[in-house]
Amino acid sequence: MDHGPAAEYHECDELLAYKQKAGLRLFFIYSGIYGVFVLLNTVFPSMMESVIFFGLNLAIVYGIGLIIIAIILGLLYNHQCTKMEKRLDINTGKTHGGSE
Amino acid sequence: MIYTASPLAVGIFFAVVAAVLGISFYFGRKTTSAKGYFAAGGTIHWSVNGIAFAGDYLSAASFLGICGMIAFSGFDGFLYSIGYLAGWVVALFVVAEPLKRMGKFTFADALDSKFNSRSIRLMAAISTLIVSIFYLIPQMVGAGALVTPLLGLPHWVGVTLVGGIVIFIVTTAGMKSTTYVQFLKGTLLIIFSVILVFMVVDRGIKDVPYEGYHDFITLQAEITDGSVTSVSDPSFTIEGEYTENGLHFVKLEKDGIRNWWNLETETSTLTEALSIVTLDDGSVLFNGAPRDDQLFYPVGNMHRIVVDGDQVEEVRGLNCISFLAVIQESEVVRFIADVFTSGTERVRIWYQEVTPGNEILSPGIKFHIDEGSSFADKMNFISLMLALFFGTAALPHVLIRYYTVPTPAAARKSTIVAIAAIGFFYILTLYMGLGAMISGVLDVESSNMSAPLLAQSFGTLMFAIVSAIAFATVLGTVSGLIVASSGAVAHDFIDNFLGKKLTDHKKVVAGKLAAVATGIIAILLGIAFKGMNVAFLVGLAFAIAASANLPSIMMVLFWKKTTAKGIAASITAGIISALGIIMLSPSMFTRYGLEASAAPIPLNNPGIISIPLSFAVLIIVSLMTGEKDQPQGAAVSIT
Numbered sequence: 001m002d003h004g005p006a007a008e009y010h011e012c013d014e015l016l017a018y019k020q021k022a023g024l025r026l027f028f029i030y031s032g033i034y035g036v037f038v039l040l041n042t043v044f045p046s047m048m049e050s051v052i053f054f055g056l057n058l059a060i061v062y063g064i065g066l067i068i069i070a071i072i073l074g075l076l077y078n079h080q081c082t083k084m085e086k087r088l089d090i091n092t093g094k095t096h097g098g099s100e
Numbered sequence: 101m102i103y104t105a106s107p108l109a110v111g112i113f114f115a116v117v118a119a120v121l122g123i124s125f126y127f128g129r130k131t132t133s134a135k136g137y138f139a140a141g142g143t144i145h146w147s148v149n150g151i152a153f154a155g156d157y158l159s160a161a162s163f164l165g166i167c168g169m170i171a172f173s174g175f176d177g178f179l180y181s182i183g184y185l186a187g188w189v190v191a192l193f194v195v196a197e198p199l200k201r202m203g204k205f206t207f208a209d210a211l212d213s214k215f216n217s218r219s220i221r222l223m224a225a226i227s228t229l230i231v232s233i234f235y236l237i238p239q240m241v242g243a244g245a246l247v248t249p250l251l252g253l254p255h256w257v258g259v260t261l262v263g264g265i266v267i268f269i270v271t272t273a274g275m276k277s278t279t280y281v282q283f284l285k286g287t288l289l290i291i292f293s294v295i296l297v298f299m300v301v302d303r304g305i306k307d308v309p310y311e312g313y314h315d316f317i318t319l320q321a322e323i324t325d326g327s328v329t330s331v332s333d334p335s336f337t338i339e340g341e342y343t344e345n346g347l348h349f350v351k352l353e354k355d356g357i358r359n360w361w362n363l364e365t366e367t368s369t370l371t372e373a374l375s376i377v378t379l380d381d382g383s384v385l386f387n388g389a390p391r392d393d394q395l396f397y398p399v400g401n402m403h404r405i406v407v408d409g410d411q412v413e414e415v416r417g418l419n420c421i422s423f424l425a426v427i428q429e430s431e432v433v434r435f436i437a438d439v440f441t442s443g444t445e446r447v448r449i450w451y452q453e454v455t456p457g458n459e460i461l462s463p464g465i466k467f468h469i470d471e472g473s474s475f476a477d478k479m480n481f482i483s484l485m486l487a488l489f490f491g492t493a494a495l496p497h498v499l500i501r502y503y504t505v506p507t508p509a510a511a512r513k514s515t516i517v518a519i520a521a522i523g524f525f526y527i528l529t530l531y532m533g534l535g536a537m538i539s540g541v542l543d544v545e546s547s548n549m550s551a552p553l554l555a556q557s558f559g560t561l562m563f564a565i566v567s568a569i570a571f572a573t574v575l576g577t578v579s580g581l582i583v584a585s586s587g588a589v590a591h592d593f594i595d596n597f598l599g600k601k602l603t604d605h606k607k608v609v610a611g612k613l614a615a616v617a618t619g620i621i622a623i624l625l626g627i628a629f630k631g632m633n634v635a636f637l638v639g640l641a642f643a644i645a646a647s648a649n650l651p652s653i654m655m656v657l658f659w660k661k662t663t664a665k666g667i668a669a670s671i672t673a674g675i676i677s678a679l680g681i682i683m684l685s686p687s688m689f690t691r692y693g694l695e696a697s698a699a700p701i702p703l704n705n706p707g708i709i710s711i712p713l714s715f716a717v718l719i720i721v722s723l724m725t726g727e728k729d730q731p732q733g734a735a736v737s738i739t
Contacts (some may be wrong), residue, residue: 019197020198023192023193023194023197024193024194026189026193027189027190027193027194030186030189030193031189031489034186034189034485034489037182038481038482038485038486041179041463041469041481042469042478042481042482045462045463045464045469045470045471046470046471048462048463049458049459049461049462051428051458054421054422054425055421055422055424055425055426055428055429056421056424056425056428057428057458057461057462058462059175059461059462059463060175060424060428060461060530063175063178063179063181063182064527064530066182066185066186067181067182067185067523067526067527068523070185070186070188070189070519070523071516071519071520071523073189073193074188074189074192074515074516074519074520075516077192077193077512077516078512078513078516081509081512082509085509
């Protein structure tokens, strides 16, 4: 399944700035959640053994949670970017050729 | 363990290899230009590219290494899954779209898009080669580990076979065929992992994993003045003892078979262990007998199964949550490795240790970060998690995949597909690893074989399919790495650094020659590193990538004062510091045959030092050279 030949694309400064800001915001949010996970494992490892629900401990829930949160934040980021691309009428995939 | 090749396994294996080669030939005929060879013409659909990302990324380390590490160390192995996946967040939110906008074939294009600097090209090419080779080693080791049980061939044959096939694929085709091989492999890997996990959970948890599982004996010992003087079964004769760091092993003989047992001093009990003894004449005994006698058993079982506070022999009807909850409440028998010399015998022993489920499912077995651990232990852990987080977005074979799609938006979408597919797979690794841990299938000599051996417990067909997919996993990842390396040599080094300005055709030829050379190096290193856990080895590749590449990528995107000299210096500092720390690490000292404690640097993973150092060097050198070394212009728009 090909996209067809790649063509020149252009993205206006407003869109680039928006994507960069949205990306960095989500990056820092996730980094914070990941950082707390590493910190808890390092400084309070016994806390990770606490059973929090359905017989599962904090380590498992937080670990799987980190994976699920990454997927959710990814979808959120794509939603934000796609919305802005549509608003600014930028070609994003199926059609090619630039527009600003 | 003894492995015997099954005709079905061999048939499925060759079918998968034939499919891979077929795809390569088909797309190889269509690949003529450099853009086609190195970047699949930028024509791949984002959804295909997303799964191909997963195919690239779910390498031998993810499938064989992580499952093996979870099977032997529980949650600590799963930490690799978490770190590997978290790294994709950096790739998506920070790197994906800008890199696509600024580059053409390699990540050096993006780094150099503002500067036109030969030093950046050179250092980026060197960094790509080093990271790719470090990443290739575990893939080759994984291939060798797989071929032994699958085809009954020695490790070196497996490594050479993979190397040969991949060199053939890459030199006949290029990025497009690699992409479709990865797509196929990623899809199959996820589908069959789901099936395997379903079977594991559905089978439930049993005290005795299967009929015929070796019944490990326990003997009562009488101890006088710290030495075992007699055992409860008089048919055993005491032939020797070894004590070290609180461990006490006893050599017992019965019916001419001599084996080592572990003494639990608190209860004065001797538990049967597994041992490999090398005698002074060079002969090797497996549990006191030649390997062919098959006394060296597969292991891994529950010690006590507890459900809602009650001990049971078996529990069925589990789901994904209750499977974990039962393990959490129960106790598991793990086999702990140790090595010692007794008289003229060199003994490798794996003794039983009952481990509570809550310890299996929380950190501390592999990474010593629990209460009482040293500062260096904690730093080691943080260092690894840092390297995994920042390494993904700096891996050359991941970065080149941003050039196979037509637009930045497609790069973003393919990354999200990758995150979903890879994240889902990594959750499955937890179940596959724990399933292997309690199913009596583990080969204590090779943690890397845990997932295929778990599949084998469901029959030869499942083993054959899973092993063939694992082999395709290695093929695909190695192909991607070799394409990345060949791009670094042909495009970054010869074309841009040396300024040879090759024609399109010559660039492809140069890339193919580089692919052959990289493949041969990978084969040799794959043979040399036999036996090391592949997830650990990949952790090192991540550390080098995160140290050498990521600071430059991030700073060129977000810090306007970044200069060409700053980037080149940062890559150099990242490579040297990461490699230097790895070479002086306890793990490598063990590899050299020296004591781990003699290593001058107590860290096994260099990230915590080398990543900040690389950032610092970039900032300092950029500030020092800022006035005379400013960017030449804006980022390029590629066509």
